[in-house]
Amino acid sequence: METLTADGRLAEAAQAAGSAAQACAADLAYSWQTRFLAAELWCTALRGAETDGVVRRAGDLTDRTLPALARGYATAAASLVEADGGLLAPARARLSAVAAVGPVEWVRREAAWLDGQPSIALEQLVDASDFVAGLHEITSRWAAADLGVAPPDRSGPAHVAVAATLDAWKSASGFDRAAAAWHDLAVREEVRCLLAQGMHESDPARAVPPLLAAEQLAERAGLVVLLGRTRRALRRHAVRRDQRGPRAGTELTDRERDVLHLVAAGEPTRRIAGQLGISTETVETHIRSGMRKLGARTRTEAAARLGQAS
CATH class of the missing domain: 1.10.10.10 (Winged helix-like DNA-binding domain superfamily/Winged helix DNA-binding domain)
Structure with missing residues (x-):
């Protein structure tokens, strides 16, 4: 499962972790079951699709006495989903309560970038898998662009989608190919590539289509912060999208x-x-x-x- 995750094969890793958790439960190996359940949540959060139950399930897990590895995976999963959904304060609170290692380190930096604190996102990662380190390199490119500074000169891992994305940042082109590499792998990274493609195009005829595609994907997946960035980019091309509002005549109780x-x-x-x-x-x-x-x-x-x- 760790090999699958490191290779970016997140759907396969989540399935393998779920199967392993069931086997551990049948053998009454509850400590290992929690590790696999947390790893399944982490893979699901990274994919960025169908994440609605992740925060609840992670909360149920972290109510228990967990091995450190399981707690880290569960916390990173819940925090990433919350940050993507615009719930940045709860995400920060979760992340501050656990040791900042591995996935938690990247999510802390990613949440900072989503929260408009790009300088934190530039901090170097330690003790991370190749795939998570690659995601951090992508986040660093976004943070450097937000700050108007040169990105850190660090070599990225060889994962196909990560490499395609970093190459696109270096040449300011090829984000469409990078987005295609993320398709069916991680929707949040596909959205970021489409957003980058639109932001690097000055011609509205070439900029608007990928931005509209990013908007559709982000809205469908509940990626509230990325959706806001996409709509701001669309407004620069005089394309406005009304935010989905409350239904007429209905008030929350x-x-x-x-x-x-x-x-x-x-x-x-x-x-x-x-x-x-x-x-x-x-x-x-x-x-x-x-x-x-x-x-x-x-x-x-x-x-x-x-x-x-x-």
């Missing part, structure tokens, strides 16, 4: 607001239910209702929209 505020604080469903004295099924009902009323595709997006409106 007090209980829906309470639930979504706790989601924004990073609380898993089970703890929300305990704090509010309701069942987990009722919590999920309130979350789905709030998502519908706010026009959000994911629970994290709903919580972020509620925070922006408050």
Whole structure:
């Protein structure tokens, strides 16, 4: 599984980790089960698609006494999903509570970049797999571009999609090929390549199509921060997109607001239910209702929209 992850074969790694977790549970090897469950969450978060249950599952895991490796994977997974969904304060709180090694180190830098702190994203990684180190090199290119400085001169690993992306940054071209390399592998990185392609084009006829593609992918995956960046890039070409708003005639109830505020604080469903004295099924009902009323595709997006409106 670690080899698959290091090679960027995230879907296969997640499947292998899930199968291994089931086998460990059958053998009552619960310590190893938690390691594999956390690794599955990490791979799912890296892919950036179908991540709506990651924060809740990670919270359920980290409520237990976990091996350090499992806690790191689970924390990195939940924090990345929260940061991508615009819930940057909960992400920072999670990351500050664990040792900054491996995946946690990159997610801390990635969350800083998403939060408009590119100088932190330039810090060098230590003790990371080739694939995560490659992702950090990509984040460093974005951070350097935001700061208007030259990126660090560090060699990236040989993973095909990472190499294609770093080559595109060096030549300011080829982001379309890099985006294609990320397709079906990691939607958040595909979005970033399409965004970079649009930002490096001065001709609107060539810049707008990849930006529209990035917008569609980011909205579908609930990548709230990247969606905002994409829409800002589109506005530079006089293309405006109205943000999905609340449905007419529908207001959040007090209980829906309470639930979504706790989601924004990073609380898993089970703890929300305990704090509010309701069942987990009722919590999920309130979350789905709030998502519908706010026009959000994911629970994290709903919580972020509620925070922006408050």
